[in-house]
Structures are given as C-alpha cells and as structure tokens.
Amino acid sequence: MKPIGSNRSFSLLSALIILISSTLLAVWSLTNTIGLRNALLALGAITALLLLRQYSKIPTANISQGNFQQSILRFLPIILSICMLAWVIMHYLLFTQEPGQQFKELTSTWLRVLEALLIGAATGIALQQHPRRAQFLWFGILCSFAYLLSHYLVAYSHSGQLFMPNYYFTSPFGNKINTVLMGGIFISAVCGSSAAALLHNRPQYAWPIYCFWVLGTFLILFAFTTIIDTRNGVGVGIILLASWAFFIGISKLVRQIRLGKLDWKVGLATLIPALLIILFVQQHLSINRGWNHFIDDVSVAIKIDEVPHWQDVKKYGYPKTDNGEQVYPNNYERAAWATAGIRSLIQNPLGYGMLEHSLGKVIRQSFPEAMIRSSHSAWIDLGLAFGFPGLILTLGALLSTIVIALKTQSENRLVAIWIAADLLLTFTIAEVSSKHTIEILFFCIALLNTMLLAPKNERAVH
Numbered sequence: 001m002k003p004i005g006s007n008r009s010f011s012l013l014s015a016l017i018i019l020i021s022s023t024l025l026a027v028w029s030l031t032n033t034i035g036l037r038n039a040l041l042a043l044g045a046i047t048a049l050l051l052l053r054q055y056s057k058i059p060t061a062n063i064s065q066g067n068f069q070q071s072i073l074r075f076l077p078i079i080l081s082i083c084m085l086a087w088v089i090m091h092y093l094l095f096t097q098e099p100g101q102q103f104k105e106l107t108s109t110w111l112r113v114l115e116a117l118l119i120g121a122a123t124g125i126a127l128q129q130h131p132r133r134a135q136f137l138w139f140g141i142l143c144s145f146a147y148l149l150s151h152y153l154v155a156y157s158h159s160g161q162l163f164m165p166n167y168y169f170t171s172p173f174g175n176k177i178n179t180v181l182m183g184g185i186f187i188s189a190v191c192g193s194s195a196a197a198l199l200h201n202r203p204q205y206a207w208p209i210y211c212f213w214v215l216g217t218f219l220i221l222f223a224f225t226t227i228i229d230t231r232n233g234v235g236v237g238i239i240l241l242a243s244w245a246f247f248i249g250i251s252k253l254v255r256q257i258r259l260g261k262l263d264w265k266v267g268l269a270t271l272i273p274a275l276l277i278i279l280f281v282q283q284h285l286s287i288n289r290g291w292n293h294f295i296d297d298v299s300v301a302i303k304i305d306e307v308p309h310w311q312d313v314k315k316y317g318y319p320k321t322d323n324g325e326q327v328y329p330n331n332y333e334r335a336a337w338a339t340a341g342i343r344s345l346i347q348n349p350l351g352y353g354m355l356e357h358s359l360g361k362v363i364r365q366s367f368p369e370a371m372i373r374s375s376h377s378a379w380i381d382l383g384l385a386f387g388f389p390g391l392i393l394t395l396g397a398l399l400s401t402i403v404i405a406l407k408t409q410s411e412n413r414l415v416a417i418w419i420a421a422d423l424l425l426t427f428t429i430a431e432v433s434s435k436h437t438i439e440i441l442f443f444c445i446a447l448l449n450t451m452l453l454a455p456k457n458e459r460a461v462h
Helices: 010-025 034-056 065-074 076-094 097-106 109-127 129-159 176-200 209-229 229-259 262-287 294-300 329-347 358-361 377-408 412-428 436-451
Strands: none
Touching: 010 034, 010 109, 010 129, 010 436, 034 109, 034 129, 065 076, 076 097, 076 109, 076 377, 076 436, 097 294, 109 129, 109 436, 129 176, 129 209, 176 209, 176 412, 176 436, 209 229, 229 358, 262 358, 329 358, 329 377, 358 377, 377 412, 377 436, 412 436
16 A cells, blocks of 8 residues: 555545535535535545545554554544434434434435535545645635625625625525634634644744635624624634634743743734724624623523513513613523523433424423524534433534544644634534534534544655
8 A cells, every 4th residue: 555645546535525625615504505515415425435445544553452442532523423323313213203304304414414424534634634725624614705795795785784784684694693603613713723823833824824814804703793793703703813812822921931032923913813803892882782781681581481471572572671671682582592492401301303493392392382493502402302312422522522632732733622612602602403504513523533633654644
C-alpha cells in the first residue's frame, strides 16, 4: 500500500468529498433545495465509503489491548452516533406509537443522517492533516449568506425599508433559526481557526483568509441584527466572539508576562471584536424590544398550571406581568413551552418516537387544550422524541468531541471545541431537532471526530 500522500485516488476522493461537503453546507438550510441535497448526500455517501475503504487499508503499527481501547475511545463520538441510530430503530420496533409516521421518518430523515455521518467522517479524514482545507467548508456557508444578502437587497430596493420585520418568512433560509444555525457554525469555525493561527502560528494563513473571516463574520452579524433580527443569533454571536477575545487576550497576556514583554497588539486583538459586539448589540437593541422585561416575562411563563395562556394564545391572549404590563410574546411562549417540555420529558422517559411534533403529542396527555408543537429547545424536543437514551447518546457524542479535543495536540482542536460548543448552545435555545438540522448536527459530530484523529503512522503525515 502506498503512503497516503502519494495515493492519487485518495487525493482525488478527498478533494471530491470536500467539494460535496462545502456545497452541502451552502444549500443545507436553504429552502427549495431538497432534491439537490438528496443528490449530494447520495453522491457524498458513495464517495465517503470509497475514501473510508482506502483509509482503512493504511497500515498501522501493532496495537496492544490498552492501545486498542484508547483507539476505540478516539472514535467515541461516532460510536455514540451509531448507537443513536440503533436506538431509533429499536424504538420503532419496540415502543412505536405511530408506526406509519415513525417509519416514514426512519426512511427519510434518519437515512439522510446516516449519509451525513459517512460524509462527515470522510471529510474529517480529508482535513485531518490539512486544516487549511477546512476553509472551503466555511466558504460554502458564507455563499449561502451572500445569497441571503443579495435577496435582501432586492427586497430592500422594492420596499425602501432597511428593517423588514417579516422578511425572514420569505428569505432564502425560510426562518430565523436556519440563519442562526449556519451563521453560528461559521463564526465558531472562524474563532477556532484564528485562535490557533494567532496563538501557535500553526497552521499559517495568508492575509486574504483573515479578510475572508472578518468580512464573513461582519455579514453574518448584520444578518442576525438587521436582515433577520434574531435574538438567538445575536446571543450566540456575542458569546462566541466574547469567548474568542477573552481566550486570545488571556493566552497572549499570560505568555507575555512569562517572557517579561508586553505587546500593544494584544489589546488590539481584543478591542476589535469588542467594538464589533458593541456596534451590533446597539443596532439589535434599537430594533428588538424582547430584552426589556425578559426576567419578568419568564417568571410568569414558568407558572404553566396557574397561567394557562401558553396552551392557546389565540384563545386566552397573553398574560400580564406583576407590573401590569403584557408579557413580550416571544419570551413568554418560549419559556412556557420549555417548562412544559421538561415536565413532559420526565413523565415520558422513553420518548414518543418522532422528531417532529413529539411535544404536541405528549403534552396533550396532561394539557388537552395545548396547541404547541415545539418547546423551541432542540434538546428538549429530542428528548421527547427518543427519551433520555436518545438525549444521552446525542449529547454524549457532542460532549465527548470536546473532551477528545482537549486531550489531543491536533491543529484542529480549537476549531472542534468552538464548533461543538456552538452546537451545544444553539440546540439549547432553538428548535433545530428535525429534518435537515439533525442531519447537520450528526455531520458535524463525525466531521469533528475524524478531524481530531492522529495519523495512522508516520508515513501518513507527509
């Protein structure tokens, strides 16, 4: 077997899988692209199987029992993801309540999840020793936001309004949360890539890449604050950029204190993102009033038994806070739905069996008048769909990715940590637990897992 670097077919397959993944990330969350997505997933799965087959033939050193166990642990995120697929099948065979609908979801969404897992694993292997190639993936995401911007500018030219409250319904992403999911992945990838480059100068990037990062982040923040107006997006963006600035600033400062030399560039590196955050937060607060009475709204929302308005706001309207003011609808509904979802999960520990509308099915057992379909928290919805086993397996896959990244010396470790943390956060505050969003989640888990793997032998490094 030739070394990986001289294997031409392996290189061609690697280039193809990166291209497919980049295109998938560009269209995965866009409306009216299901046919293209299915074609890319099918082609990508075949390419991934061929690439993984070649990768498996790369010779390895003799493995002791201890090393074998360690090798298994390095694949833990993918192993847990496969266990999740097995649990979905087992749930259908043993606990299904709507076999027809669950089988339909099993042969559509979960089949695509399997394809996404294969593609993510193969893409991670292709990027394993070449972190700079990952920029092609993030470029795919940026293309979707460039399309969003062009679409928005056309709408702006017709309306003459910079801020259009209902634009997100007709935007290429179709809703707010698709924008948050893909924008968060891009920003977290930029945070991880730039942190690795600035702190360790490894890998090295040319200046156009830094411009690409800055312009892309600026465009996504503009989308969060003005084009789509999403508090979730603004919150995620602030947390990601603030953590980046804090990490860079502290790391640089500690290093320079040890060397006894201070550099003004450290302050500049933290000042720029801080100014960006202030600028976009100010813009967002001038548009969105939802933050004004957030605590008061939540305190009313969690009283789901005493205050029944959340079950059907068209029938009951919106309640008032202790100050006599009407709650902000978005705050009240999300907090009340999450509270009802958590209670329902405790009462149904094995889940209902479907990714879509499990909350609506389960909640009516206790609240017959409830008209809700989602808790607006993907982890709660996923738990209601496949119970605590499904929640533990999926969360375990994501958390184990962070643990592996913390222990490895891979050049991709900071990218993996930031993206995994972003997914944990986004899936906590947003309704992204069905259809293409669950495919993206498992794609990222497999991608990050294999990106962190060490080469099979020394020959695979070159």
